[in-house]
Structures are given as structure tokens and as C-alpha cells.
Amino acid sequence: MTRIVQIVPFVSPGTGAEGVAYHLEREFRRAGVQTERFTMTEARGDRLPQPGPGARGKVALALRVGWFSTVGTVLARRYLRRRPHAVAICHNDALAGHIYVNHGILRAAMKARGGYAWRMTRNPLHLFTALRDTIRYASRIHDVVVNLTEGERRLLLHTYRRVRPRAVVISNGVDTERFAPPTAVERAEARAALGLGKDQMVAVFVGHEFERKGLDVALAALPEVSLDVHLLVVGGTPPMVAEARRSAEALGVASHVRLVGTQADPRPFLHAADVLVLPSAYEANALVVLEALACGLPVLSTRVGYAPDLIRDGENGYLIERTAADLARRWRDVAAGDRVGWRERSRASAERHAWPRIAEQYLTLVDQVRAAREAM
Numbered sequence: 001m002t003r004i005v006q007i008v009p010f011v012s013p014g015t016g017a018e019g020v021a022y023h024l025e026r027e028f029r030r031a032g033v034q035t036e037r038f039t040m041t042e043a044r045g046d047r048l049p050q051p052g053p054g055a056r057g058k059v060a061l062a063l064r065v066g067w068f069s070t071v072g073t074v075l076a077r078r079y080l081r082r083r084p085h086a087v088a089i090c091h092n093d094a095l096a097g098h099i100y101v102n103h104g105i106l107r108a109a110m111k112a113r114g115g116y117a118w119r120m121t122r123n124p125l126h127l128f129t130a131l132r133d134t135i136r137y138a139s140r141i142h143d144v145v146v147n148l149t150e151g152e153r154r155l156l157l158h159t160y161r162r163v164r165p166r167a168v169v170i171s172n173g174v175d176t177e178r179f180a181p182p183t184a185v186e187r188a189e190a191r192a193a194l195g196l197g198k199d200q201m202v203a204v205f206v207g208h209e210f211e212r213k214g215l216d217v218a219l220a221a222l223p224e225v226s227l228d229v230h231l232l233v234v235g236g237t238p239p240m241v242a243e244a245r246r247s248a249e250a251l252g253v254a255s256h257v258r259l260v261g262t263q264a265d266p267r268p269f270l271h272a273a274d275v276l277v278l279p280s281a282y283e284a285n286a287l288v289v290l291e292a293l294a295c296g297l298p299v300l301s302t303r304v305g306y307a308p309d310l311i312r313d314g315e316n317g318y319l320i321e322r323t324a325a326d327l328a329r330r331w332r333d334v335a336a337g338d339r340v341g342w343r344e345r346s347r348a349s350a351e352r353h354a355w356p357r358i359a360e361q362y363l364t365l366v367d368q369v370r371a372a373r374e375a376m
Contacts, residue, residue: 004028004366005083007038007076008091009045009068015287017091017103023173024089027359036086038079040064043072043094053237062125068093069132087366087373090142095135098369100142100165103285106130108155112282113212137163143369146170146362148285149309168365171309173358174290174350181296181343182271190272194232194258201229201335204273204297206266206288207280208235214279214302215244217324221277222253224328227335231277233259234269270295275334275342279322280304293317293350296343300330310353316346 006025010018021037028035040046045068051061076096080088090097106129110119120126136142137160145165147153153167182190188198196202207213218231231253233244241259248254263269266288270276276292276299283305290306292299299317301307311317318330334342 001034002363002366002370003034003036003083003086005036005038005080005086005088005097006091007072007088007094007097009040009043009064009072009093011037011039017101019287020101020103020172021089021091023175023355024359024362027355028363030356031359031363033363036083038072038076038088038094040068040072042079043068043075045071058125062128065093065125066128069095069128072096085370087370089362089366093132095132095139095141097141098143098373099146099365100136100144101146102148102152102156105152105155105159106133107159109212109282134160137165140164143372144168144365146365148172149306151303151305151308152285170361170365171306171353171358172285172287172290173355174287174294174353176294176351176354179267179270179291179294179350181347186271190268193268194260194272196230196232196258196272201227201275202232202273203229203275203277203300203331204232204234204269204292205277206234206269206292207278208237208240208262210236210240210244212281213283214281214322216247217279217322217327218277219244219248219251219253219257220324221328221331222256223251224324225331225335227332229256229331229335231257232269232273233257234261234263234266236261266291267295270297273297274339275300275317275331277327277331278302278304278307279320279327281322283307290350290353293346296347298334298342298346300327300334310349312349316342316349 006021008017008021011021012018013022025035048063049060051057073095076094088097089099091101110116142165145167147169150169153169205218241261248257276297278301280302286305289299300320302322303319311319320326320330
């Protein structure tokens, strides 16, 4: 009988590694697979301070990452030795597990943002993480590394010249029941709550790192679209939001920008929009692309994360260059198209990545790993 252990600091229905673990766990159990968790609780680190804003929050994050990477590694390996027939899927930090899911390459992210040496050396956690992952990929700790996109698989092999585990690609999934095109009433309510007109063309930008994700590009594109368009910005800390507001004012587009800050649930904002814009410099995956498509939104994205694997020009969005001119050009193309057609094609492309289908691919990989280990 198949038995799976997922190694991840937290499991929750949100985004990131903890969200992937949550959805896989749910689908594995629906399929009748015995599934267990090794989390921060099992690693005896749940009493560590919680991460948060400011210097104290960053120290708390570093403590947690360091703990799960070191103490968590030792205890996770001990946990697995007591379950010799289980196959372990590791999502974060710990150097343990038969399958490791690559949720992002720190070194690649820092290089994409510019000033690589400065960004790495100013943060001891970055240096620790880079060293830990160099050990991870150069060793036989894991049998397989799952990458969420083909681009990320190639980037992994380029960044770490000697990757010992086999590198494969399994896309992230999306909850197509939770993320779905809005009804007419839901769309009207979402727009009314934001003070948006029924027929205005609205683009949504979702992300917490405005610089890396290209909010400046999206703001600069607004005057070039030459339509009555609005940009809805979801995410960011209060200082980041304030800086973005000043940038919008300097460009003369403040009246066309809604900055709503960090939100627990992105769906009302996706429901209010007509298109997602993501002129990002780097994304390991960008789950919001899948969520937007599932809500029926075409996507305008640079060639990062899921976008090259998912976006087909003129079908469910466009792949763009990271310039205001190209973003504006494709924004106009979407605005000129049939909104019903965009919605139907975007939704159809997301349904191919529903979580039950993704879980099936993981279960096939688990069976392959188990068979290979039994044959040793």
C-alpha cells in the first residue's frame, strides 16, 4: 500500500509550498493513499517566534529556516527511518526526503533583481540558503527533484552545474472550484466595492515584491494604452504601497490606479478585473497565473514561471517583453478582443491543471521512486 510523508514547515490552504502540500494531501487522501505530515511541530520548532515585519520579523524567519534546515533535517531523517516503506516528498528547507519539490531558486531570483553580490552578502539567510541548496543538489539526498515548469528545470541545471538527482517537471495545480469565473452578480459586487464602472477595462497586478514583479512597468504602460483603463494593485507592505502611489502621481496616472494592499483572498479582485498583468523579472512559478486563468482572465506576462508553459498568444493572453511599450500593445489587443471568448479560453487552459490531475502525476512518480528503491 502506498504511504506518503510530506516534509514542509507548515500545511495550509494558502499559497506557496504550504499550499501545494495542503492540496496534494487532500487529493492523496481522496485517492485512498495514507498520507502523513512532518512539519515544524514534529521538528520541535513550533515555539520559535513568528516571522513578521521589520528586523525582528526577519530574524524570526531566519531562525525558523535555520531550525528546519538543521534540526528538522535530523528529526525528519529519524522520522523516515521508522517508516521504511514510505516515500517522502520534501517541499522546503529540510535536507531529507526521496522527492524534493523546487519551489524557487534563490540565486536565480537575486540575479534577476540585479546587484547579486550585494543582495546575497547583506543577508546571512541568503548565504545560508545558497550553501544548503548547493549541498542538496550536489548530493544523493533526494532521488528526484520536481520542478514546477520546464524553464525552472533548465534554470536549475544551469545554476547548479552538477545536479545529482533526476530533474522532472510537474506543474503546480489550481483549485478550479474555488477559483472560477464570477457570476454577473459577483462581478458587479466586486467592481462596486472598488468604485469601478461596469464597462471599464480593468487590469489586476498581484504580488508583494513590486520591484521584481514589475509594477513600475505596469504603471508606465497606463498612459500608452490610450483607453479608459484602470490598474488594480493587490499586495505590498504599507511603505511599498505609499511609494507606488507616489510613482503613480508622478506619472499622472494616480486616478487610474487602485492600491488595495495585502489581501487575504485575491478572488474579489480577480473577479473585478479583465486581465492579469505580470511583467516580472523572475518567478519560480507564479501561482497567480493559474488562479487568474481559472477565474477566466487572460494573462499578460513576461517569460517567467508558468507563463511560457501556459500562455498561448491570442488564446489566453500574451507573452510580453518587460517594457511598458510591449505591455501596453498587448493590453490594447486584449481590450479590443471579445471578453467572453477570452474568459472561456482562459478557463479551459486552467482546467488542465486542476489539482486531481496534478496529484495523479505525483502518485505516478511516487510509484516509480518506490519501485526503484525496492529494486536496489
